[in-house]
Amino acid sequence: MKKAQDRILKDVTAGEYKYGFYTDIETEKIPRGLSEDVVRLISGKKNEPSWLLDFRLKSYRHWSTMKMPDWANLRIPEINYQDIIYYAAPKQKISHESLDDIDPELKRTFDRLGIPLEEQKHLAGVAVDAVMDSVSVKTTFRETLAELGIIFCSFSEAVREYPDLVKRYMGTVVPYTDNFFASLNSAVFSDGSFCYIPKGVRCPMELSTYFRINAANTGQFERTLLIADEESYVSYLEGCTAPMRDENQLHAAVVEIIAEKRAEVKYSTVQNWYPGDRDGKGGIFNFVTKRGICRGENSRISWAQVETGSAITWKYPSCILKGDNSSGEFYSVAVTNNHQQADTGTKMIHIGKNTKSTIVSKGISAGFGQNSYRGLVKVLKNASNARNFSQCDSLLLGDKCGAHTFPYIEVDNPNAVVEHEATTSKIGEDQIFYCNQRGISTEDAIGLIVNGYAREVINKLPMEFAVEAQKLLQISLEGSVG
Amino acid sequence: MLVIDNLKVNIEGKNILNGISLSVKPGEIHAIMGPNGSGKSTLAAVLAGRNFAEVTEGSVKWFGRDLLEMAPEDRSKEGIFLGFQYPIEIPGVSMVNFLKTALNEHRKHKGLEPLSASDFLKIMREKKELVEIDSKLANRSVNEGFSGGEKKKNEIFQMAMLEPKLAILDETDSGLDIDALRIVANGVNKIRRPDSSVIVITHYQRLLDYIIPDVVHVLYDGRIVKTSGKELAMELEEKGYDWIKKEVDNQV
Numbered sequence: 001m002k003k004a005q006d007r008i009l010k011d012v013t014a015g016e017y018k019y020g021f022y023t024d025i026e027t028e029k030i031p032r033g034l035s036e037d038v039v040r041l042i043s044g045k046k047n048e049p050s051w052l053l054d055f056r057l058k059s060y061r062h063w064s065t066m067k068m069p070d071w072a073n074l075r076i077p078e079i080n081y082q083d084i085i086y087y088a089a090p091k092q093k094i095s096h097e098s099l100d101d102i103d104p105e106l107k108r109t110f111d112r113l114g115i116p117l118e119e120q121k122h123l124a125g126v127a128v129d130a131v132m133d134s135v136s137v138k139t140t141f142r143e144t145l146a147e148l149g150i151i152f153c154s155f156s157e158a159v160r161e162y163p164d165l166v167k168r169y170m171g172t173v174v175p176y177t178d179n180f181f182a183s184l185n186s187a188v189f190s191d192g193s194f195c196y197i198p199k200g201v202r203c204p205m206e207l208s209t210y211f212r213i214n215a216a217n218t219g220q221f222e223r224t225l226l227i228a229d230e231e232s233y234v235s236y237l238e239g240c241t242a243p244m245r246d247e248n249q250l251h252a253a254v255v256e257i258i259a260e261k262r263a264e265v266k267y268s269t270v271q272n273w274y275p276g277d278r279d280g281k282g283g284i285f286n287f288v289t290k291r292g293i294c295r296g297e298n299s300r301i302s303w304a305q306v307e308t309g310s311a312i313t314w315k316y317p318s319c320i321l322k323g324d325n326s327s328g329e330f331y332s333v334a335v336t337n338n339h340q341q342a343d344t345g346t347k348m349i350h351i352g353k354n355t356k357s358t359i360v361s362k363g364i365s366a367g368f369g370q371n372s373y374r375g376l377v378k379v380l381k382n383a384s385n386a387r388n389f390s391q392c393d394s395l396l397l398g399d400k401c402g403a404h405t406f407p408y409i410e411v412d413n414p415n416a417v418v419e420h421e422a423t424t425s426k427i428g429e430d431q432i433f434y435c436n437q438r439g440i441s442t443e444d445a446i447g448l449i450v451n452g453y454a455r456e457v458i459n460k461l462p463m464e465f466a467v468e469a470q471k472l473l474q475i476s477l478e479g480s481v482g
Numbered sequence: 483m484l485v486i487d488n489l490k491v492n493i494e495g496k497n498i499l500n501g502i503s504l505s506v507k508p509g510e511i512h513a514i515m516g517p518n519g520s521g522k523s524t525l526a527a528v529l530a531g532r533n534f535a536e537v538t539e540g541s542v543k544w545f546g547r548d549l550l551e552m553a554p555e556d557r558s559k560e561g562i563f564l565g566f567q568y569p570i571e572i573p574g575v576s577m578v579n580f581l582k583t584a585l586n587e588h589r590k591h592k593g594l595e596p597l598s599a600s601d602f603l604k605i606m607r608e609k610k611e612l613v614e615i616d617s618k619l620a621n622r623s624v625n626e627g628f629s630g631g632e633k634k635k636n637e638i639f640q641m642a643m644l645e646p647k648l649a650i651l652d653e654t655d656s657g658l659d660i661d662a663l664r665i666v667a668n669g670v671n672k673i674r675r676p677d678s679s680v681i682v683i684t685h686y687q688r689l690l691d692y693i694i695p696d697v698v699h700v701l702y703d704g705r706i707v708k709t710s711g712k713e714l715a716m717e718l719e720e721k722g723y724d725w726i727k728k729e730v731d732n733q734v
Contacts, residue, residue: 428570431572433533434570434572435584436554437530437563438580439559439584440587441587442555448572448575448583449574452573454574
């Protein structure tokens with residue numbers, strides 16, 4: 001464990017955006033643009049059953065009637081949806097059976113990203129589904145997990161091998177009509193991860209998906225479906241990176257989580273998509289819909305996210321607290337440096353009795369970055385004794401950035417207790433000087449202070465990733481002061 | 483080791499230091515006393531490299547090097563420590579993490595490997611005893627929620643960890659009760675090696691009962707107006723600063 005930590009530390013301290021390389025690999029792409037034919041083409045490429053094609057077409061038709069939302073506190077350049085390539089796949093025979101079938105160039109790419117596809121080389125206790133552009137490349141530790149009845153595979157395989165499960169749950173938490181980007185995803189999603197934890201099983205390792213955008217002019221539209229059956233437990237995490245390019249690229253994902261009776265799901269994200277350059281050129285548009293439902297009583301869903309990348313982030317990982325005594329948590333650190341913009345937060349919908357939610361959001365703005373917290377706490381009529389605690393803190397570095405808070409509270413039950421606390425602070429020169437005087441450079445001092453500020457959230461991440469997240473925070477703020 | 487020559491400093495156009503000359507040799511203890519507003523804390527801050535004052539004239543040499551050209555963190559790593567009059571709080575950063583980062587920066591500067599966690603904690607335990615600091619404080623965030631006395635003890639604890647060649651203690655005695663004063667002062671004495679030096683900045687003589695100075699300087703109106711042995715501190719305690727002010731004003 002110690003060694004792994006050191007390695008990550010060394011890796012991540014190396015430079016600015018060190019994942020900005022491009023893998024020159026033969027890629028199969030479909031023509032630019034979106035139409036019913038393109039939807040059929042994608043579905044055909046994946047040999048999908050007709051029920052799934054129908055779902056896609058329904059979504060596409062619905063999406064065609066929608067307009068991009070404009071309520072977020074973001075300046076989004078116009079996106080030409082006919083100029084995007086909706087499917088790109090590294091050209092190779094996809095076989096998840098043997099590593100020998102994987103293009104060595106692809107293997108090297110994931111090695112460089114610190115995600116070796118060989119199981120024996122990987123961090124102990126983490127199973128990985130590696131996704132590049134539109135397809136899953138390799139899922140590790142599948143056999144080990146299968147012995148416990150855990151299904152962990154790419155979404156495409158799940159459609160082939162576990163169609164009943166996919167059919168039963170897909171779209172139940174995020175319906176295809178949910179919002180503009182979710183509808184788009186439902187029409188064109190290409191791959192992603194699928195995970196099912198059977199009744200009473202505690203998943204013995206961290207499950208993770210690593211998303212990589214590689215091809216140019218493409219969008220990535222993955223879908224993750226995670227089902228925790230009664231009394232099960234799983235900790236899941238995702239990481240994301242992309243090459244440095246001058247043009248923006250769209251990433252519109254959907255994540256759905258279902259937690260049955262007494263199940264517990266922890267979902268952690270370390271989002272490090274290419275943020276664009278210092279002048280705000282290029283970078284990923286990260287427009288993501290993530291939602292979990294605590295269906296069963298006493299179930300629990302916990303989101304933890306460290307968002308340092310992307311030119312623009314629009315995402316609100318949410319919990320629907322349907323089961324009595326269920327609880328939802330949202331812990332977030334979002335950094336906007338240079339010209340990055342983020343409008344992020346959560347929704348906690350209290351439906352069941354004695355439901356509890358906790359929101360801890362830490363925004364950090366530097367450079368010309370604009371950071372908004374947007375959160376909804378909604379207590380329905382029958383949710384007696386619902387409890388919510390929200391804390392939204394903003395940290396400003398410099399005087400050209402901005403921090404904004406948009407809390408929405410709707411309470412229909414008189415027994416509910418909802419608390420909201422908010423603070424805004426700046427890193428003081430006296431704090432930096434105090435560190436300097438003890439031998440710590442200004443850059444390191446900022447890292448230390450920012451990590452201290454974000455500690456409550458970082459502590460929620462699995463250990464290996466907490467170390468990575470700490471370093472990421474520091475790197476993404478490099479050059480933001482002085 | 484430290485040679486200050488005719489140092490003139492102004493803050494926002496106002497002259498605060500008007501030509502200070504002072505030289506400190508290894509092993510010496512200097513006390514700088516003086517009424518409020520005489521420039522004592524400014525001198526300490528300028529030596530530590532706080533970037534708020536403009537040096538208009540004079541020089542400061544540290545082992546022959548131009549100290550004023552050095553970044554504050556390099557001054558620290560080269561052995562200058564400032565005990566803050568008002569220690570700063572850093573929420574969320576534990577003392578352990580803070581000091582480990584600082585100490586390893588110092589070690590890197592000397593070409594040494596970083597300390598392992600267990601070695602570091604061992605050193606920390608030893609040094610904690612020197613200043614009788616509560617173990618719990620080490621796990622709390624830097625100075626956050628510390629009482630006035632705890633903050634001052636914590637400064638001396640950090641001094642113990644970093645083993646400076648020169649410690650500048652800026653009114654470390656202010657806000658301390660008699661017991662805390664004794665602990666802090668004894669801590670300083672225990673930490674000090676024969677060749678390390680201390681500049682004690684204080685209003686009162688009582689700290690100097692414990693940390694016995696070789697030289698006492700009186701700072702008034704941005705100048706050192708009197709330099710003498712430790713008996714000067716006693717005299718000031720008895721007679722106050724007015725007689726010195728008069729002396730100086732009469733000369734002008």
